[in-house]
Amino acid sequence: MxxxxxxxxxxxxxxxxxxxxxxxxxxxxxxxxxxxxxxxxxxxxxxxxxxxxxxxxxxxxxxxxxxxxxxxxxxxxxxxxxxxxxxxxxxxxxxxxxxxxxxxxxxxxxxxxxxxxxxxxxxxxxxxxxxxxxxxxxxxxxxxxxxxxxxxxxxxxxxxxxxxxxxxxxxxxxxxxxxxxxxxxxxxxxxxxxxxxxxxxxxxxxxxxxxxxxxxxxxxxxxxxxxxxxxxxxxxxxxxxxxxxxxxxxxxMTEPLNDEELKELLAEIGKLGREFRYGQTCLMRCKYCEDVCPENIEISKVYRAVVMATSYPNNLKSMGAELYNSLDVKPSACTECQKCLDVCIANLSIIERMKDAASMFS
CATH class of the missing domain: 3.20.20.100 (NADP-dependent oxidoreductase domain)
Known part of the structure; x- marks a missing residue:
């Protein structure tokens, strides 16, 4: 130990x-x-x-x-x-x-x-x-x-x-x-x-x-x-x-996971097909979608902002708008190129969520 x-x-x-x-x-x-x-x-x-x-x-x-x-x-x-x-x-x-x-x-x-x-x-x-x-x-x-x-x-x-x-x-x-x-x-x-x-x-x-x-x-x-x-x-x-x-x-065994171990673990988590609380319908960790996004949208933060605004206690819901407003690139910049969909290990509807977020915070 x-x-x-x-x-x-x-x-x-x-x-x-x-x-x-x-x-x-x-x-x-x-x-x-x-x-x-x-x-x-x-x-x-x-x-x-x-x-x-x-x-x-x-x-x-x-x-x-x-x-x-x-x-x-x-x-x-x-x-x-x-x-x-x-x-x-x-x-x-x-x-x-x-x-x-x-x-x-x-x-x-x-x-x-x-x-x-x-x-x-x-x-x-x-x-x-x-x-x-x-x-x-x-x-x-x-x-x-x-x-x-x-x-x-x-x-x-x-x-x-x-x-x-x-x-x-x-x-x-x-x-x-x-x-x-x-x-x-x-x-x-x-x-x-x-x-x-x-x-x-x-x-x-x-x-x-x-x-x-x-x-x-x-x-x-x-x-x-x-x-x-x-x-x-x-x-x-x-x-x-x-x-x-x-x-x-x-x-x-507290040495960090290597890149291959981390990728494999995230893939297995994605296969669980679960709704992750506090915004984690997105895994919030792999960020493969962000790596390929030509508009540099911080997709994981968009997910978190949406759930803060909809699921947090009433006195904390404003945190969602604060996080959204801090984004350098808003989800409205999405061109629906679908590159994010190709790499998402959880098969999420990322483009639809970007549209929802842009509408919600507009």
Whole structure:
């Protein structure tokens, strides 16, 4: 297992961590076996949250005698100090521990939420007080969608760790600016959703999955994220020993995919024929269409702008127009040459989507 520095926390964490969001789906015995197998194989970073129902109590029961072998991160979605402190005390009790290594403010996903967290009497003040008391060691937060708020949180320098969604299909656009910025601020960067909520999983029956040594799409997707050296730890959600063993293997193969491996993986993802959320009806990664576009249209950004404008929460929909307006070449420049269609590995109706986007934002 490869270990990396978790930013300025100076903690050394396994590049593959254990996400427990799926623990409500399994019984205590299954959780016990999975967690102990993970520790045996070198995983030392475990992520949970008050919102994950009984996951904290399952963790506490499973590894209560191995406290010196793992780093525990939990989260609270409460925005005010009193409620956040209550959540922390509950977490400590459920986990059966005296302190939390990393305590994150959960799902700070727009500017209003961030203001609540940062305001006097907000949850950040509770975190600082608890840190001074030795109940938590490091403060972080988890975030979705709103890149501006992510950047504001990073620039505040109040948080040592940031938890972001990211995958080979570049789910929420954090790779180009947010991850490098967090790295520059020496934050520990934790990545969730490397399989894009299960979208990057092969089409196999339960029997086939049980017989297979590993899922090639899942392994390639996890390896892609883990190969980014700016990232400290990736936390795929896991439920059982088999999933643990499959994912732990990537902890020893973090070299970047070569061009042929990447091309093959993207082709296999394209064959899944799935609608990828947050704009990823386009894979957002291969950009073969952009390579051949004679008008230099940034097709992947057009896709993302459309879905931001149509599928994001109401207070974030304007992000779609902002992204669209930032494009140097608008999709109305499309001449319908069909070169993009010839190279699209997902067989998407790119020309029609360009027309839709031009109409929508006009």
């Amino acid at each position: 490869e270990y990396r520095r978790l930013g300025r926390t100076e903690l050394n964490v396994s590049v593959i961590g254990f996400g427990t969001i799926k623990f409500p789906q399994v019984d205590a015995d299954e959780a016990n076996r999975a967690l102990n197998r993970a520790l045996d194989l070198g995983i030392n970073y475990i992520d949970t949250a008050r919102a994950y129902q009984d996951s904290e109590s399952k963790i506490g029961a499973a590894i209560k005698d191995r406290r010196d072998e793992y780093i525990i991160a939990t989260k609270s979605v409460t925005r005010d100090a009193a409620g956040a402190r209550k959540d922390l005390e509950t977490s400590l009790n459920e986990l059966g521990i005296e302190y939390v290594d990393v305590w994150k403010i959960h799902s700070v996903s727009d500017g209003d939420m961030f203001k609540q967290v940062m305001a006097p009497g907000g949850s950040l003040s509770a975190a600082k007080k608890a840190r001074a008391e030795g109940k938590i060691n490091h403060i972080g937060l988890s975030m979705h969608r709103d890149l501006k708020t992510m950047k504001a949180a990073i620039n505040s320098d109040e948080f040592e760790v940031i938890l972001l969604p990211h995958s080979i299909i570049n789910q929420e656009g954090v790779e180009d600016e947010v991850i490098p910025m967090a790295k520059e601020h020496d934050m520990g960067i934790v990545i969730m959703k490397p399989f894009s909520d299960g979208l990057l999983i092969s089409n196999m029956s339960a029997e086939e999955r049980q017989r297979a040594d590993y899922d090639p799409i899942a392994r390639g997707s996890l390896r892609f994220v883990a190969s980014n050296e700016a990232i400290s730890v990736v936390i795929p959600g896991m439920r059982n020993v088999k999933e643990v063993e499959e994912n732990v293997a990537v902890g020893n």
